[in-house]
Amino acid sequence: MDQARPAQxxxxxxxxxxxxxxxxxxxxxxxxxxxxxxxTKVTGLNRSTVGGLVAELVDLGLVVEQEPDAASHxxxxxxxxxxxxxxxxxxxNPEVDAVTIGLVSLSGKVLKRIRYDTARxxxxxxxxxxxxxxxxxxxxxLERSFRTVGVGVAxxxxxTAEDGEVxxxxxxxxxxxxxxxxxxxxxxxxxxSANDASAxxxxxxxxxxxxxxxxxxxxxxxASGIGGGIVINGALYPGVSGFAGEFGHSLxxxxxxxxxxxxxxxxxxxxxxxALLAAVSLDAADSEQLESVLVAQFARSEGPDxxxxxxxxxxxxxxxxxxxxxxxxxxxxxxxxxxxxxxxxAVAPELxxxxxxxRALKGPREDVRFARSExxxxxxxxxxxxxAFAPMLANPASIDKALGKAS
Amino acid sequence: MDQARPAQxxxxxxxxxxxxxxxxxxxxxxxxxxxxxxxTKVTGLNRSTVGGLVAELVDLGLVVEQEPDAASHxxxxxxxxxxxxxxxxxxxNPEVDAVTIGLVSLSGKVLKRIRYDTARxxxxxxxxxxxxxxxxxxxxxLERSFRTVGVGVAxxxxxTAEDGEVxxxxxxxxxxxxxxxxxxxxxxxxxxSANDASAxxxxxxxxxxxxxxxxxxxxxxxASGIGGGIVINGALYPGVSGFAGEFGHSLxxxxxxxxxxxxxxxxxxxxxxxALLAAVSLDAADSEQLESVLVAQFARSEGPDxxxxxxxxxxxxxxxxxxxxxxxxxxxxxxxxxxxxxxxxAVAPELxxxxxxxRALKGPREDVRFARSExxxxxxxxxxxxxAFAPMLANPASIDKALGKAS
DNA sequence: TAAATAAGTTCTTAGTAAAAACATATTGGA
DNA sequence: TCCAATATGTTTTTACTAAGAACTTATTTA
Numbered sequence: 001m002d003q004a005r006p007a008q009x010x011x012x013x014x015x016x017x018x019x020x021x022x023x024x025x026x027x028x029x030x031x032x033x034x035x036x037x038x039x040t041k042v043t044g045l046n047r048s049t050v051g052g053l054v055a056e057l058v059d060l061g062l063v064v065e066q067e068p069d070a071a072s073h074x075x076x077x078x079x080x081x082x083x084x085x086x087x088x089x090x091x092x093n094p095e096v097d098a099v100t101i102g103l104v105s106l107s108g109k110v111l112k113r114i115r116y117d118t119a120r121x122x123x124x125x126x127x128x129x130x131x132x133x134x135x136x137x138x139x140x141x142l143e144r145s146f147r148t149v150g151v152g153v154a155x156x157x158x159x160t161a162e163d164g165e166v167x168x169x170x171x172x173x174x175x176x177x178x179x180x181x182x183x184x185x186x187x188x189x190x191x192x193s194a195n196d197a198s199a200x201x202x203x204x205x206x207x208x209x210x211x212x213x214x215x216x217x218x219x220x221x222x223a224s225g226i227g228g229g230i231v232i233n234g235a236l237y238p239g240v241s242g243f244a245g246e247f248g249h250s251l252x253x254x255x256x257x258x259x260x261x262x263x264x265x266x267x268x269x270x271x272x273x274x275a276l277l278a279a280v281s282l283d284a285a286d287s288e289q290l291e292s293v294l295v296a297q298f299a300r301s302e303g304p305d306x307x308x309x310x311x312x313x314x315x316x317x318x319x320x321x322x323x324x325x326x327x328x329x330x331x332x333x334x335x336x337x338x339x340x341x342x343x344x345x346a347v348a349p350e351l352x353x354x355x356x357x358x359r360a361l362k363g364p365r366e367d368v369r370f371a372r373s374e375x376x377x378x379x380x381x382x383x384x385x386x387x388a389f390a391p392m393l394a395n396p397a398s399i400d401k402a403l404g405k406a407s
Numbered sequence: 408m409d410q411a412r413p414a415q416x417x418x419x420x421x422x423x424x425x426x427x428x429x430x431x432x433x434x435x436x437x438x439x440x441x442x443x444x445x446x447t448k449v450t451g452l453n454r455s456t457v458g459g460l461v462a463e464l465v466d467l468g469l470v471v472e473q474e475p476d477a478a479s480h481x482x483x484x485x486x487x488x489x490x491x492x493x494x495x496x497x498x499x500n501p502e503v504d505a506v507t508i509g510l511v512s513l514s515g516k517v518l519k520r521i522r523y524d525t526a527r528x529x530x531x532x533x534x535x536x537x538x539x540x541x542x543x544x545x546x547x548x549l550e551r552s553f554r555t556v557g558v559g560v561a562x563x564x565x566x567t568a569e570d571g572e573v574x575x576x577x578x579x580x581x582x583x584x585x586x587x588x589x590x591x592x593x594x595x596x597x598x599x600s601a602n603d604a605s606a607x608x609x610x611x612x613x614x615x616x617x618x619x620x621x622x623x624x625x626x627x628x629x630a631s632g633i634g635g636g637i638v639i640n641g642a643l644y645p646g647v648s649g650f651a652g653e654f655g656h657s658l659x660x661x662x663x664x665x666x667x668x669x670x671x672x673x674x675x676x677x678x679x680x681x682a683l684l685a686a687v688s689l690d691a692a693d694s695e696q697l698e699s700v701l702v703a704q705f706a707r708s709e710g711p712d713x714x715x716x717x718x719x720x721x722x723x724x725x726x727x728x729x730x731x732x733x734x735x736x737x738x739x740x741x742x743x744x745x746x747x748x749x750x751x752x753a754v755a756p757e758l759x760x761x762x763x764x765x766r767a768l769k770g771p772r773e774d775v776r777f778a779r780s781e782x783x784x785x786x787x788x789x790x791x792x793x794x795a796f797a798p799m800l801a802n803p804a805s806i807d808k809a810l811g812k813a814s
Numbered sequence: 815t816a817a818a819t820a821a822g823t824t825c826t827t828a829g830t831a832a833a834a835a836c837a838t839a840t841t842g843g844a
Numbered sequence: 845t846c847c848a849a850t851a852t853g854t855t856t857t858t859a860c861t862a863a864g865a866a867c868t869t870a871t872t873t874a
Contacts, residue, residue: 045417241773252658330651359668
């Protein structure tokens with residue numbers, strides 16, 4: 001109501017320092033290693049200011065300064081700053097048949113991944129117990145060699161942004177579970193939870209195919225359908241209530257079948273992983289083999305089976321129809337395709353690209369690039385860890401210097 | 408989630424002051440009048456800081472402090488700050504049959520609008536001459552009573568953001584015209600040019616239906632088709648090369664006809680103003696009467712003509728099909744409909760709203776609102792003026808205190 | 815070996831917002 | 845009518861910021 005537009009908050013000196021520290025730490029985090037000279041150039045800050053910022057981050061125990069790289073030009077070589085490799089987050093991903101727990105360091109390196117299979121769909125309490133047990137097992141090592149910033153959880157469901165309550169996770173059958181609070185109480189560590197797709201997109205946009213493009217569109221195809229996300233200025237665009245990015249439910253076929261969403265001819269129903277699996281006689285459980293089977297068929301001298309070829313062409317046609325609208329609307333620099341959509345693209349890249357380019361408007365079609373997602377198995381671990389790192393990355397000075405690891 | 412991306416610039420103290428001045432002036436500009444206490448609350452800045460900021464803006468001659476409103480609660484009444492009414496911009500909108508020139512004050516008040524009809528499509532030189540002549544006629548008044556910040560031009564064509572070169576304006580038959588430079592040379596005033604649709608959307612989002620919603624989607628229907636814009640965080644989202652917002656070229660009918668864009672079944676071809684005009688036997692030149700004719704038909708006791716009703720239902724159906732996809736993708740708070748799309752909505756609001764709500768996903772559909780654009784005739788004048796005001800609003804201290812008006 | 819170049823370091827400075835203390839203007843109750 | 849409570853404006857002081865100048869250090873190049 002009094003929320004009229006310039007609801008911008010004012011800036012003060014603390015904001016300046018916080019923001020500048022965050023930029024320097026963020027550069028080290030995203031790039032892995034960066035010279036002070038590069039920081040000076042990118043930020044436009046004075047050498048002496050950068051010196052002070054780096055010194056503070058070193059003092060906070062967040063980065064280390066290393067020997068300069070072999071010099072390639074005249075002038076004093078610039079020291080390299082890198083995130084301290086002992087700063088870690090614990091990543092958690094509960095699924096219907098397993099709980100995966102990872103140890104991830106700054107700059108997105110997955111140091112450890114433990115998959116704990118469950119006999120049945122785990123309850124929230126069971127997940128808390130499993131995570132607690134696994135973390136207890138690592139505790140000695142954690143305290144000896146690492147500083148643990150917190151825990152990030154990628155949940156296959158709807159999670160509130162403020163307090164990490166799982167409103168609903170359909171496949172897990174969780175409803176209104178204050179999961180962040182439960183896990184935090186059990187572990188004595190800060191916990192941040194979010195939707196798994198959102199976490200994955202954030203990871204992909206920070207460390208995967210999207211790392212060079214500030215703005216991009218992400219479309220992911222999984223067993224349960226097609227989801228996606230809009231990344232603007234490096235951040236996932238949430239929409240007014242956190243649902244933005246449902247690219248699966250736009251029209252691609254007026255004569256199409258009824259979608260579970262209630263409409264007809266959605267991308268989500270016309271382009272399905274299950275149809276592809278059936279066409280190559282694979283079981284739903286063997287979805288990981290889909291790509292290798294398809295690639296093998298397309299590599300044969302006689303080409304793929306006629307039915308497979310027709311289905312792939314048909315699905316790519318619908319995907320292209322959807323993407324041409326998306327390209328016209330967003331004029332994106334980059335479209336990233338994950339899951340079986342990435343497989344479709346890998347099998348016939350020209351078909352998809354020309355399908356979009358032939359139908360999109362002249363302006364937008366000239367600047368768009370396509371890419372597959374890159375992060376694979378690590379995607380959700382990195383995404384979940386990023387959730388835990390985010391508060392520290394936004395305000396490096398807030399970290400507790402006494403955190404973990406004796407002095 | 409919003410952590411630093413590689414290319415972020417650092418902050419310094421000048422940025423802080425500039426930003427805080429911009430926020431205060433922006434509040435006065437957008438709201439027309441605002442109390443110092445409100446500024447303190449909205450910005451979170453200290454009373455003394457706000458006092459200093461306002462004093463500087465007063466000193467710069469950009470705002471005035473007025474008597475407080477009648478107090479409604481205990482405590483010292485808070486002074487009202489308002490933009491100085493003598494700060495103006497000149498708005499220019501060249502069209503195929505006329506050049507419209509306006510005088511617009513801060514907070515978007517159109518003080519004067521002059522439409523200069525042309526016998527034929529004007530050349531850039533002719534537009535420069537017309538504007539120069541009109542401004543010369545006003546010069547006495549301008550110098551006596553106003554401080555003219557600059558000139559904004561809303562061009563029906565593609566304009567580069569950096570130097571205001573008109574790459575192409577199809578209806579005017581302009582190609583690669585450095586229009587900003589030409590007009591600036593002739594007037595001796597700074598000139599900013601931009602696409603007319605973009606300028607209109609910015610105006611509508613700042614002063615029209617979008618003023619309460621930071622993020623929204625705008626769809627406009629005109630004689631030449633359907634265009635639109637994506638407003639995120641109060642700013643028009645440009646896309647990688649400035650073409651974002653083409654909502655007219657997404658699929659709404661797989662069995663549809665070939666669109667001029669080369670694809671089939673686009674919203675732009677299935678929902679056209681010309682079809683509506685033909686249905687009610689109006690000439691293309693009488694498009695302004697479309698709404699009153701349609702409203703009259705729908706208000707009749709026997710209802711509209713069967714053919715008209717069927718056409719309206721059909722067009723609203725396609726519009727709803729397009730909007731359900733858009734609502735799913737953006738999860739917007741507000742969708743603003745302008746031009747004949749606003750007319751369609753006005754004639755049958757429930758039909759459109761239910762058409763979208765019945766087909767959109769549960770999450771996004773619950774939070775979306777629809778509105779017509781509000782600004783009407785003033786739209787492009789305000790939008791063009793906003794172009795001219797923008798540099799000053801972004802950096803109030805940069806204004807030349809000696810500007811105009813012997814002080 | 816010296817010059818050119820580029821970056822790190824130290825110290826000083828201008829400028830910022832906040833905070834504290836005080837002044838002012840209103841409402842509401844006794 | 846007066847006084848307390850409240851909210852805001854004003855003045856002065858303070859802590860802290862980044863920039864800049866001057867200097868030092870480490871490399872390439874001629």
